[in-house]
Amino acid sequence: MGKIFKTTDGAATWTAIYTPSVKLQSLALTDTLVYAGGWGYPHKSSIYRSVDGGLNWERVYTTTKSWNSVFALAIHPAITSTVYAAGMESANSDPDGVVYRSTDGGANWTRAFTVTGGAFFGALAVNPFTPTILLAGGGSRTGGFIYRSEDGGLRWTKVYTTPPGYYVSSLAFHPLTPTLAYAASSWPGMPSALYRSQDGGRTWSGILTDMAGPFALEPPNTIYVAQAWGKIRKSTDGGDTWTEVSDSPGGAQLLTIDLALVPHVLYLGLFARGIYISTDGGENWSDANNGLELLLIPSVIAVDPKRPSYLYTAGGHPGGFRSTDGGIHWQQLQDVPYLYAFAIHPLTTDVIYAGGDCDRCATIYRSADSGVHWTGLYTSPVIAQGGSQRIAALAIDPLTPTTIYAAGVDWIPGASPEGVILRSTEGGEIGTWTKVYTVTAEWKGFDILAINPLTTSILYAGAQDCSGGYPCIGALYRTTDGGQNWAAVLTSTNLFRSLVVDHWRPNIVYVADERYRVYKSTDGGDSWVIIRHSPQQPGDPPSGHLLAIDPRVPAYLYLAGMGWVGRSSDGGGTWEDLGTGLPRSLNPTALALDSSTVTQTLYLGANGVWSYSQPWPGTILYLPLAVKNCVSQREGDLCPSER
Structure with missing residues (x-):
């Protein structure tokens, strides 16, 4: 669910003024005219308007497709009744x-321009002196683009194409020089x-690469530039030369400047950390989140198998959180x-x-006291080369817990990102991690790991694989040794987004991809069938990308x-809906x-974090997870390891 906040005192305090039922x-x-855009569905608007500075709002656009998403909005500087929106929409699984x-x-509203085949628009700009000149940027599987x-948006021409992965996320005309324009590729997690x-x-050239x-x-x-997870940089000659001003206080997603104040004030929007401001040209930053609600977007939720009230979750920059009371309170x-x-x-x-x-x-840590204290175990060698690493998945051998696997991606300056799988056979101790497999990636690398619970030499790993060139593919790998x-x-x-293994019959494996297709294998991954398809149109059975x-x-x-x-x-043969009460967006x-x-x-x-509880189904025989020393529950039954 989205929420719009407003400040009238330079970000000293914020007040929530509107809460639509979609993500914005x-x-x-x-002046007092405001438009807001986000996700939309046939019964949920994706564009909202206020004509009184946010006091009252009305829905002004609802898609006729299966869904749409508005990533950018722009108002004509002289004729404010003309407004533009850009994003993506889909009548099936492949958005335009x-x-x-x-x-x-x-x-x-009319569709002024469409790019088909897995594309989106993420940025808009209107020339402040000649408002009939517009720019729109975005990307597709083959790379980023600018049109x-x-x-005034009736006809469009492609004027620039970026390499794969460099999706155009922001555009701006210079406020005083109408022939000067800038664009950035800074989509989260991408080059x-x-x-x-x-x-x-009309024509474009790159002036800052991999530090933008x-x-x-x-x-x-x-010009000020905030690197997504790195430095704040500044150029005083229009982008020809650059100096480092400071470290970014977090994952930068938005940077703007208030030119009406003296000194000018920079506002930096951070992933999951809200707003930071600087009044000295980016050298020092302070948070300005009084009144804002900063929600965690979890990438993982882990439940202690012996103490189920102990929960752990994390979602990138905020680090991690722990609950010891089943999610009521978090630290x-x-x-x-x-x-x-x-x-x-x-x-x-x-x-x-x-x-x-x-x-x-370090990118791999260990705690021996349920998350109170942490010790760094592994620092990637690429960090000493000026690169960085993300570990997105971890797995522990359930039979030999001193064997631990980690998977992620290395970003190496001047080279393609590399998906990596690491292994330690000594409990993760410092100096015991070795790289056991790599693939050429674009930005994601490996982010799925799962171990066969009975034959633990068998593992599965999901990755973004660009070894065959672009566009990259999703690939599921298996090792048996x-x-x-x-x-x-x-x-x-x-x-692929998630994978689970049947604990009793581990030859049964399920995997789901980002387009909501669910695959099943009954032979340990040798062959696969799709058991749940992507919804193609309204009324089709719903599906998903996360499995448990x-x-x-x-x-x-x-x-x-x-x-x-x-x-x-x-x-996976038949499904019942548990989603009652969840917002559609x-x-x-x-x-x-x-x-x-x-x-x-x-x-x-x-x-x-949301939760849903129910009693155990009455017809199900409740069995422990014991693999060794298993005792059959009924005469003739087999232990899980014997099935």
């Missing part, structure tokens, strides 16, 4: 990039670059950076491993997607199940 991600305003146009203050219109045009957007991000223009010739973990993964020791659950993202510190050798067992044009499985009753499978959670009691990012008690609790990560 764009704003445009002039679209620019919308209204000439009557948002009462009616230009000279007639970054800054571009400049000196002829009104959101930017702000300060006339006459100063932030100390001395750990941007975290994305947890793994809990199966026998000694006080011991927890965490994986994160850093360009100056504890990580020494790997082979792809499933590929897709889309990235009940280790005690593995026929019970859970699946989460946009605004929906489903449960199957027959291994809720986009889940993590899913976990606690089945250690007589009550099953499902945890969903999406703008915080």
